[in-house]
Amino acid sequence: MVDVDPVRAVQDLRSVVLAADRGEVSPDRLLAALASLRSLREKLAGWEPQLIAAARSEGTSWAALAPALGVASRQAAERRFLRLRPSATGEPTGEARVEAERGRRAGDRAVAEWARRNAAVLRQLAGQVTALEDLDGEARAYADRLGAALGKDDVTSLLPPLTAVRGHLERDHTGLAGRLGTIENDADLVRRDATGHRRDRTS
Known part of the structure; x- marks a missing residue:
C-alpha cells in the first residue's frame, strides 16, 4: 500500500x-x-x-x-x-484469528486448572531443581526463576521454567529430567484436548 x-x-x-x-x-x-x-x-x-x-x-x-x-x-x-x-501465527482471515485466539485461551485455562490440581507435584519438582548444587549458566538461571515462582500463589508460573530447565538436566540428572518430561507431555496433552474439544463444538 x-x-x-x-x-x-x-x-x-x-x-x-x-x-x-x-x-x-x-x-x-x-x-x-x-x-x-x-x-x-x-x-x-x-x-x-x-x-x-x-x-x-x-x-x-x-x-x-x-x-x-x-x-x-x-x-x-x-x-x-x-x-x-x-496475525502472528498465519491465520488467513479475521474469523480464523478469533477462533485461534479463543482456542489458545481455552488451552491456557485447561492447563491452569490441571496445574492447580497437580500443584503439590509441581512444587515438589521445582523444589528438587532449586536444591541442585551443580547447576550453572542457564540452568542456574532457570532454577532461580523456579525459586521465585515457588513464592507465588499461581502455580502455573512454575511451568515455563520447569520446561526450560529439563534439557539442562538430561545428562547428570536423568531421573528428574524424565519426570519433568512427563509433566511437559501431560500439560501439552491437556492443552491439545481442550483446543480440540473447542474446535469440535464450533465446527
Missing part, C-alpha cells in the same frame, strides 16, 4: 467531491480520488487495532471500548480487535 498523508488526502478528496457536485471534474480525477480513498481507508483501518491495543495496555476494559468501537458488548469489542489485528 502506498503511504498516504491522511490530512492532505481528506482535503484533496473533499475538493474532488465539491467539484463533482458542480459537475466540474474529469473521469480521470474521479478515478484517482477513488484510489486515494481506498488507500486512506486502509491506512485508517490499520490504526484501529493499534489504538485498541494501546488502550488495553493502559488498562481500558473491553466494556469501556465497546461504545467507542460502535459495538454492543465487551465480547463484540474483543472480537472486532481480533479480526482486525494482524
